Amino acid sequence: MNIRIGIMGYGNLGRGIECAIRQNPDMELVAVFTRRPPESVKILTPGVKVYHADEAVAKKDEIDVLILCGGSATDLPTQTPEYAKYFNVIDSFDTHAKIPEHFAAVDAVAKQSGNVAVISCGWDPGMFSINRLYASAILPEGKDYTFWGKGVSQGHSDAIRRIEGVLDAKQYTIPIDEALNAVRSGETPEFTARQKHLRECFVVAAEGADKARIENEIKTMPNYFADYDTIVHFISQDELKRDHSGIPHGGFVIRSGKTGADKEHTHIIEYSLKLDSNPEFTASVIVACARAVYRMRREGMTGCKTIFDLPPSYLSPMSGEELRKHLL
Amino acid sequence: MNIRIGIMGYGNLGRGIECAIRQNPDMELVAVFTRRPPESVKILTPGVKVYHADEAVAKKDEIDVLILCGGSATDLPTQTPEYAKYFNVIDSFDTHAKIPEHFAAVDAVAKQSGNVAVISCGWDPGMFSINRLYASAILPEGKDYTFWGKGVSQGHSDAIRRIEGVLDAKQYTIPIDEALNAVRSGETPEFTARQKHLRECFVVAAEGADKARIENEIKTMPNYFADYDTIVHFISQDELKRDHSGIPHGGFVIRSGKTGADKEHTHIIEYSLKLDSNPEFTASVIVACARAVYRMRREGMTGCKTIFDLPPSYLSPMSGEELRKHLL
Numbered sequence: 001m002n003i004r005i006g007i008m009g010y011g012n013l014g015r016g017i018e019c020a021i022r023q024n025p026d027m028e029l030v031a032v033f034t035r036r037p038p039e040s041v042k043i044l045t046p047g048v049k050v051y052h053a054d055e056a057v058a059k060k061d062e063i064d065v066l067i068l069c070g071g072s073a074t075d076l077p078t079q080t081p082e083y084a085k086y087f088n089v090i091d092s093f094d095t096h097a098k099i100p101e102h103f104a105a106v107d108a109v110a111k112q113s114g115n116v117a118v119i120s121c122g123w124d125p126g127m128f129s130i131n132r133l134y135a136s137a138i139l140p141e142g143k144d145y146t147f148w149g150k151g152v153s154q155g156h157s158d159a160i161r162r163i164e165g166v167l168d169a170k171q172y173t174i175p176i177d178e179a180l181n182a183v184r185s186g187e188t189p190e191f192t193a194r195q196k197h198l199r200e201c202f203v204v205a206a207e208g209a210d211k212a213r214i215e216n217e218i219k220t221m222p223n224y225f226a227d228y229d230t231i232v233h234f235i236s237q238d239e240l241k242r243d244h245s246g247i248p249h250g251g252f253v254i255r256s257g258k259t260g261a262d263k264e265h266t267h268i269i270e271y272s273l274k275l276d277s278n279p280e281f282t283a284s285v286i287v288a289c290a291r292a293v294y295r296m297r298r299e300g301m302t303g304c305k306t307i308f309d310l311p312p313s314y315l316s317p318m319s320g321e322e323l324r325k326h327l328l
Numbered sequence: 329m330n331i332r333i334g335i336m337g338y339g340n341l342g343r344g345i346e347c348a349i350r351q352n353p354d355m356e357l358v359a360v361f362t363r364r365p366p367e368s369v370k371i372l373t374p375g376v377k378v379y380h381a382d383e384a385v386a387k388k389d390e391i392d393v394l395i396l397c398g399g400s401a402t403d404l405p406t407q408t409p410e411y412a413k414y415f416n417v418i419d420s421f422d423t424h425a426k427i428p429e430h431f432a433a434v435d436a437v438a439k440q441s442g443n444v445a446v447i448s449c450g451w452d453p454g455m456f457s458i459n460r461l462y463a464s465a466i467l468p469e470g471k472d473y474t475f476w477g478k479g480v481s482q483g484h485s486d487a488i489r490r491i492e493g494v495l496d497a498k499q500y501t502i503p504i505d506e507a508l509n510a511v512r513s514g515e516t517p518e519f520t521a522r523q524k525h526l527r528e529c530f531v532v533a534a535e536g537a538d539k540a541r542i543e544n545e546i547k548t549m550p551n552y553f554a555d556y557d558t559i560v561h562f563i564s565q566d567e568l569k570r571d572h573s574g575i576p577h578g579g580f581v582i583r584s585g586k587t588g589a590d591k592e593h594t595h596i597i598e599y600s601l602k603l604d605s606n607p608e609f610t611a612s613v614i615v616a617c618a619r620a621v622y623r624m625r626r627e628g629m630t631g632c633k634t635i636f637d638l639p640p641s642y643l644s645p646m647s648g649e650e651l652r653k654h655l656l
Contacts, residue, residue, distance in 0.1 A: 015589075016587070019587060019588055019589055020587065023468045023469050023587070024468055044589055096656070099652050099653070099656055100649065100652055100653055103652055120656055125656045127462065127466075127597075129655055129656045130462075130640050131599075132655045133640050133641070133643070133644055133651060133655050134455065134458075134616075134640060134643065136644065136655070137616040137619075137640075137643040137644040137645075138455075138609075138612045138613050138616050138643075139612060140351045140352055140645075141351050184602075259344070259347060259348065259351070259604075259605060259608040259609065259611075259612055260347055260605065260608055261343075261347055261372055264604075265603075265604035265605040265608055266604050267601070267602065267603045267604060267605075267608075267609050267612075268600075268601070268602040268603075269455075269599075269600075269601055270598075270599070270600045270601075270602075271459075271597075271598070271599050272596075272597075272598045273595070273596070273597055273598075274512075274595065274596040274598075275593075275595045275596075276587075276592075276593035276594050276595060277587060277588065277593040277595075280587040280588055280593055280595075281466075281587065281595050283587075284466045284467060284587055284595075285466050288462075288465040288466050291465075306651075306652060306656055307640075307656075308639065308640050308641040308648070308651050308652070308655075308656065309639050309640075309641055309648070310639060310640075311636065311637050311638060311639050312458050312461050312462060312465075312635075312636050312637075312638075312640075313461070313636040313637055315461070315462065315465040315466075316461055316464065316465040317465075317468075320636070320637075321428065323461060323634075323636050324427050324428055324431055324634060324636070325427070325428055327457055327460045327461050327464070327636075328424070328427055328448055328453045328457045328634055328635075328636065
């Protein structure tokens with residue numbers, strides 16, 4: 001029997017989940033839920049219906065795992081605990097500082113309802129976190145570094161759009177090669193924010209707007225840009241659409257550490273991602289982890305987990321025998 | 329209470345295990361076992377005794393996990409099932425084709441004795457295997473590639489040493505940049521052995537030996553060299569000792585895959601290792617996994633496992649709360 005998946009929220013991530021399900025023959029999309037008028041939402045999968053979010057609970061017996069595709073700022077802190085009352089759930093909550101609080105809220109509900117929840121799933125938090133964990137467990141005396149990009153930061157792009165005279169904007173976070181190479185050489189430097197990442201902005205200004213003022217406001221914006229070297233390009237709306245409509249991302253987790261009787265040997269562990277579509281890759285990680293949620297539930301587990309708690313084999317459709325034979 | 333470790337076999341790997349234990353404050357070396365005369369084996373850890381292998385079983389109540397450091401060809405196929413009768417055990421069995429058979433033998437014994445065994449732990453099989461698994465679960469429509477090196481292949485070095493007129497030799501396996509870069513670009517080529525790896529040999533010939541014949545015998549040796557481009561350098565024993573006495577290794581696991589409604593997006597996942605000491609890094613992975621063995625045993629699990637079955641969190645000394653707070 002297939003694993004029956006429901007999608008809550010049909011934006012970029014929800015669409016990515018739908019596409020990923022089609023690449024996994026042991027999974028089946030059974031319903032999409034939205035807060036918009038359901039008839040206004042067109043999905044890709046023939047025969048699958050779109051319902052209003054209010055109808056989700058009534059469908060609980062038809063869904064093995066409900067994938068929550070809302071935002072971390074306002075949606076997930078309430079949605080994940082709420083739906084864990086009725087469903088096995090998985091989310092991509094990515095406000096790092098609030099993960100412990102979110103975990104506690106979801107865990108309490110999921111333990112009471114007897115469901116399994118996985119929070120903070122994707123690539124960071126997610127695959128990058130796993131790589132930080134493995135690398136630090138293997139090389140306890142060492143230091144790890146996470147670099148992001150080259151990729152689009154939605155938060156930084158939004159911040160530019162709020163500036164007066166800006167019609168549209170896209171911001172790329174770019175890791176700095178010198179810093180990457182220093183880490184790869186086994187050095188363990190302390191970096192400032194400026195030494196690790198560069199920020200490149202493509203900005204569409206309103207006609208007659210003061211570009212010098214806009215550029216200055218971007219470059220001096222606290223938290224977002226002031227601590228970085230920032231490059232600003234003014235381009236037309238057509239150019240922005242033509243050259244910058246993708247949502248690429250990626251990054252690097254690198255740990256160097258020492259071993260040996262006198263710490264005489266250096267080792268470098270590097271994990272990197274180069275992603276054409278940030279939401280589709282995030283969705284692909286979530287869908288693999290939804291398989292783990294389903295299996296844990298069948299084994300009688302309950303409560304909130306993270307990707308740290310999932311045996312790698314639970315993410316794969318292959319049996320233990322197949323995995324040992326073909327991938328070990 | 330610390331996790332009490334025993335080491336069976338004190339060669340390069342056993343010494344690496346001893347060093348790794350010293351980097352993990354929750355672990356403690358309690359005994360080293362050897363088939364050599366125990367008094368002939370000098371270890372690094374003050375206060376820890378070396379015993380003959382025959383005395384191991386008598387010490388079973390003092391040891392939480394026995395780490396088996398023998399070779400895959402002849403030692404581990406008998407040692408791991410034998411010691412799983414008395415101990416929780418972990419080995420680095422790396423004959424890929426025989427893993428299913430070894431697993432079955434160890435599993436039967438460990439289930440009966442109520443112990444936990446982990447086999448085939450290290451970096452390949454081991455961390456590379458995990459990365460093949462995660463990447464294929466996340467990107468089901470894709471292809472993965474494993475490259476090894478630059479590093480010393482013991483098997484190939486030994487094969488050269490068996491040639492008449494060769495006094496000593498060291499062989500490096502080197503991944504070919506063009507192949508690596510093709511994979512990184514998202515292409516999914518089929519490679520011949522020759523296209524993926526180069527073999528570079530440093531050979532000490534006996535005085536008066538026919539170097540042209542030796543070079544030809546190396547380059548045409550079936551299985552080992554005939555299918556590769558091979559470079560042979562003749563050097564002196566002093567040069568070999570000075571420049572080639574290390575045991576570096578490493579490699580790359582790269583998967584590229586497609587996502588999206590029309591498979592229009594490409595993603596590249598890359599995991600790489602650059603290791604000054606192959607045995608010390610292997611030992612570091614094993615010691616982290618020994619922590620997982622200990623925890624699984626305490627939870628009442630029994631039988632044979634592989635690194636695929638270990639939740640990542642079990643490898644870390646940090647608690648779930650700490651992991652979620654600092655690494656997620």
